[in-house]
Amino acid sequence: MSDLQAALANSEVIHDRATLDAAIARMAERIGDDYAGSVPLYLTVMHGGMPFAAQLAFALGERGLDLEFDYLHATRYRGATSGGELVWKHRPATPLQGRRVLLVDDILDEGHTMAGIVAWCREQGAADVRIAALAVKVHDRCVEGVCADYVGVEVPDRYVFGYGMDYHEQGRNLPAIYALKE
Structure with missing residues (x-):
């Protein structure tokens, strides 16, 4: 059985x-x-943010909002389950x-990676930096001052994967969000 199959067998659909x-x-x-009358720079945080972005x-195009697209790839995980240096x-x-600038990512967990990204955007002279996160993990370990301006869903403080989030680099393209059972 693959790692992903084992994870799915030991998880539940959260969303x-x-x-x-x-x-x-x-x-x-x-x-x-919020962005009516402007064309924001829409920065997808790779790889996890791609399906959601x-x-x-x-959905924004259907509402008449034009976007200028670019992306960034910054990570602290590199396939691991806990983060290190950006x-x-x-x-x-x-x-x-x-x-x-609208930063678009799959999940905002503690916010260490996003804090580094936001700081870099401000250093580059961005006039306004906002965060759209499909999922926000519910806990009390967030980096002070880092929160999503636009939130899709909340997820429990467990290992979650699917819809951009990976389980050991697998399962990003699952069309739901799963959480490992405790």
Whole structure:
């Protein structure tokens, strides 16, 4: 049995596809209202943010909001289940000076990675930096001052995977969010 099959056998669905689709639609309404009349720089945080970012971008397009796309890849995990030092694999090519930036990621857990990303965006002169996270983990270990401006769903303080989040680099393309049983 593969690692992913074993994980699925020992997990439960926390949020199914229909729930996530509805959450993304709600987020798109708020984001569309907040960015009306502007074209934000839409930065997908790779790899985990890609499935969510694509769905959210389409929902924003349906509401008439144009986006300028770029991406970044910064990680503290590199396949592990706990983080280390922030490692940049790709920085956006688009200048951030004076821009409204929307960072789009799969999950906001404690926020160490996102804190580094937000700080870098501000150092680059971004006029406004906001965070859209499909999932936010519920616990009291968050980095002070780092929170998502737009949240799809909350997830328990357990190992979660699917819809961009991986289980040892597997399962990012599962169309639901799973949590390992305690």
